[in-house]
Amino acid sequence: MAIELTRLLLGLVIAVFHRPLAARVMEKERVLDGHFRRRGINLPAPLSDTSAANLYFALGIFICLLELIKIYSSPVF
Secondary structure, X not given: OHHHHHHHHHHHXXXXXXXXXXXXXXXXXXXXXXXXXXXOOOOOOOOOHHHHHHHHHHHHHHHXXXXXXXXXXXXXX
């Protein structure tokens, strides 16, 4: 039960802090993209900050819902 509650908390943290998390990850991804492009490897363009924020918000909510379903469906002793 502790693991499910921890995952639920993780999903809430991701959903609440989705914008700073997405900005940080996309900043690092743009640096990696620049390194690859300088070496001649063309990858698809990184997501925009808005798209990444929406993706992380959806991921956080999905984790929360999944864990709530697990907690609700587990037998209580």
